Amino acid sequence: MKLFATLTLAALLPLSATAQAAELELDIGPASRSWQSAELLAHPQARQIEIAEDVSYKRAMHYRAVPLAVLLSGVQPGDHLQAVALDGFAAELPAALLLAQSGAQAWLAIEGPTQPWPALAAGKPSAGPFYLVWQNPEASQVGPEQWPYQVAAIRKLAPVAERFPALLPAADADASTQAGFALYQKHCMACHRLNAAGDSAFGPDLNIPHNPTEYFAEGFLAAYIRDPQSMRRWPQGKMPGFSETVLSEAELQQLLGYLRHMATRKQPDAAL
Structure with a gap:
């Protein structure tokens, strides 16, 4: 119930408040925890990255991001993960793809409260507060549905x-x-x-x-x-x-x- 309470609360907040108070739930077994935006922005492995062809923004974008693999402590390549967005979008993701050290690399981009990202379209919010983006996606045949934005939680689940x-x-x-x-x-x-x-x-x-x-x-x-x-x-x-x-x-x-x-x-x- 905590996951859906988080989703509901975030959905009711104004965009600026969501960016400032954003929380990501990781439900991945013994290492489950929640991360605040500020914690992730200050993570020792956070860095500025460029995404040459961003699927959601249809152009090059720059983000402060953390390699997603470093947040998935205890997750094994054979596991199955799901990223749940604020609007109910639920991307099914094989853990091997997210943990890979070669080919496509998965990053969790974090929207900073003082540097909000642009709106996805007129009258729409941004892709924040958390967005799963990829460098070199073509190397692993990453599809557009594997770029979930407005991510609220990542869960380890049984296969589909x-x-x-x-x-x-x-x-x-x-x-x-x-x-x-x-x-x-x-x-x-x-x-x-x-x-x-x-x-x-x-x-x-x-x-x-x-x-x-x-x-x-x-x-x-x-x-x-x-x-x-x-x-x-x-x-x-x-x-x-x-x-x-x-x-x-x-x-x-x-x-x-x-x-x-x-x-x-x-x-x-x-x-x-």
Whole structure:
């Protein structure tokens, strides 16, 4: 309950107060603790970094940040972590990716109360108070959903397949469908539930009452995933587009195959 109390309190505070009183909850086992912004800004391994192509700001950005791995004491490469944002976005993250010493490097950027970051868009807040950013993300195929901003907590949890069996393909599903399930976890689960299964409270369920493969005409769902605004002009829409550099054509077809497969495995009672 402490996690959600923290989320609720932070969500009610003005932006300036949130930046000044920000607290990050780490629920990672014996080393669990909370960090105040001031503590992280003064951390001995904090430094100024440049993110050449920031996913959220769409330009180069500079942050004071701490290598995320140094905050994850006791976490092992085989563990599974989840970063929860103030708006209910819940990014599922393999610990091995966050702990890696080569390839992409994960940083926790900290917004300073006297140096607030710019707004993400007109009328919107900044990406603070805490933002998971990456240097060299292409080296480890880090996707845009693995850049959670306004992070309030990082938790160690059981893998997705154990927590949410309602997401699993049939035991005899082919390798392409299984690959689609892995892509769903990486690219979709941070915002969406499916069969009412998942921790995100951000986007709509993708199977109940209807799966998008059931109501999008042939080819239109793929186009929507590539560029949502090209299909439905909605300035307030938050879904990002997934270019071929993020989700190859082969991977897109695997993801669509998983969704089509899950349309035959609805669990409507799960929504009750």
